[in-house]
Amino acid sequence: MSTHDHDHTPIGNGDERAAAARARALEELLVEKGVVRREDVRAGIDWLVSRTPADGARLVARAWVDPAFKRRLLADARSAALELGLDPGPAPVVVALENTATVHHMIVCTLCSCYPRALLGPPPAWYKSLPYRSRAVSDPRGVLAEFGLEIGDDVELRVVDSTADIRYLVVPRRPPATDELDEEQLAALVTRDSMIGVAEPVAPALA
Amino acid sequence: MKYRVGEPVMVADRAHHGHHRTPLYIKGKAGRIERVHAAFRNPETRAYGDDGLPEVRLYLVSFARSELWPDAGAGAGYRLYVDVFEHWLEEAK
Numbered sequence: 001m002s003t004h005d006h007d008h009t010p011i012g013n014g015d016e017r018a019a020a021a022r023a024r025a026l027e028e029l030l031v032e033k034g035v036v037r038r039e040d041v042r043a044g045i046d047w048l049v050s051r052t053p054a055d056g057a058r059l060v061a062r063a064w065v066d067p068a069f070k071r072r073l074l075a076d077a078r079s080a081a082l083e084l085g086l087d088p089g090p091a092p093v094v095v096a097l098e099n100t101a102t103v104h105h106m107i108v109c110t111l112c113s114c115y116p117r118a119l120l121g122p123p124p125a126w127y128k129s130l131p132y133r134s135r136a137v138s139d140p141r142g143v144l145a146e147f148g149l150e151i152g153d154d155v156e157l158r159v160v161d162s163t164a165d166i167r168y169l170v171v172p173r174r175p176p177a178t179d180e181l182d183e184e185q186l187a188a189l190v191t192r193d194s195m196i197g198v199a200e201p202v203a204p205a206l207a
Numbered sequence: 208m209k210y211r212v213g214e215p216v217m218v219a220d221r222a223h224h225g226h227h228r229t230p231l232y233i234k235g236k237a238g239r240i241e242r243v244h245a246a247f248r249n250p251e252t253r254a255y256g257d258d259g260l261p262e263v264r265l266y267l268v269s270f271a272r273s274e275l276w277p278d279a280g281a282g283a284g285y286r287l288y289v290d291v292f293e294h295w296l297e298e299a300k
Contacts (some may be wrong), residue, residue, distance in 0.1 A: 093245060110230050137232065138276060140285055157285035163228045164265050164290040165247040 051121040055086045056169055057190035059096070059119065060201075061183045064174045074098055077169060081119060089118020089167075098171045099197065103156045106144065106197030107168045108136035116167035120192055127196065137161060147198040160197075170197040178204050208264050208293070214240045215299035216268060218291060226254035229295045233287070236274050237299060241288060242267035249292070264293040 030036045059081060063070035073080040077094040081087070088094050094116055097105040109115065110133045115123040126132050135143050140159045144151055151157055162168050172194040178186060181204060193199035210216055220235030228250050243266055248259030270287045272279065 110232075111228060137287055138279075158269070158288050159285055160267075160288040161230065162290060163230060164250070164292065166244060166265070166267075166290055 048117060048122055051087075051089075051118055053120045053190075053192035053195065054187070055081070056116070056119040056192075056195045057187040058084055058086065059169070060171050060190045060195065061187035063096075063171055064178075064186055065183050070098070070171070073171065087118055089116070093165060094119065094167045094169060096169045096171050097158075097160065097197075099173050101173070102154070103158065104151050104197065105158045105160055105168075105170050106136065106140060107160050107162060107170060108133060109162045110134070110137055111161075111163055114162040114164075114167060116169045118167075119169060120195060124192070144198060147193065149199055170195050172197070172199075172201050175201050175203050208243055210240045210243070210266060210293070210296060212240050212243060216240060216266075217297045217299055218268070219295050219297055223251070225251065227251050229291060230289065232275055233268075233270060233289055233291070236270055238268040238270040238274070238289075238291075240266050241269045244290065247292075266291055266293065266296065268296070 027036075027038075027041060031038050031041075059073060059077070062084060063073050069080065069083075072083070073096050077096040078088040080096070081094065099105055107115075109127075113123050113128040115127060117123070132143065137159055140157060141151055160168050172190065174186070175189060178189070181189075185204075189201040189204060191199060191202060194201045216238055218229065218233045218236050218238065223229070243264070246262035246264045249261075249263050250259065253259030268289055268291045270289065272284050272286065275287060
């Protein structure tokens with residue numbers, strides 16, 4: 001029986017979800033024990049939210065215009081990112097996978113939400129959702145159709161489950177009728193979703 | 208490294224109590240080595256404060272849809288590509 005008068009409501013917002021409350025409690029404890037410093041946590045969050053898909057798009061656009069760079073990107077994406085002055089992040093290995101007329105890659109992390117955050121920014125909410133994580137491996141064509149992407153039966157579909165230390169980035173196909181565009185204009189066509197492999201790059205605006 | 212690109216392998220069909228990075232849906236399934244990655248610290252010990260050493264070789268292994276979901280019926284095929292640590296792989300029967 002609870003007759004004492006202090007408040008048993010958990011600390012935090014009333015609508016705070018259990019996972020968020022747990023994460024915050026862990027942070028409090030780790031700071032209190034001197035394992036991490038609060039400024040390190042803040043710096044980590046600031047770094048993460050400062051990342052955007054624009055960096056990944058620069059890699060893709062360069063690969064579209066420079067075949068030698070594309071070969072280097074597919075062989076070692078981390079080095080290729082450094083070559084463009086981009087920060088490939090703390091993950092030791094980034095692997096770029098090329099979509100072609102005959103092969104289509106899409107990326108999922110069924111165990112959690114592994115994602116090339118340094119080059120694409122924070123993952124979208126759907127990427128972390130259970131429906132995407134389970135259906136991407138059991139019904140990928142159905143999932144792609146919901147994203148508006150029909151993959152022909154003659155295209156070899158590869159669903160890549162990033163379960164460990166490798167972070168995967170899709171190099172989508174260059175849209176047709178883009179010969180006149182420069183690298184910067186091409187980069188503007190490369191969307192986040194196209195680098196996860198659930199969409200094509202946007203078509204260039206009709207002149 | 209123990210396995211080469213193109214080699215058929217089996218994923219060990221064993222329970223593991225605690226953190227590990229081998230998804231249930233590939234346990235006991237036959238696949239093929241697609242890439243040999245570097246070796247990485249073992250997440251199964253690193254998750255509990257250990258240094259995760261010695262490092263374990265990581266492979267990209269592919270699986271046919273029909274191997275993983277035999278009841279899925281007809282329809283366009285695809286392959287699943289999954290990163291698997293060496294100690295979860297066995298030689299194909």
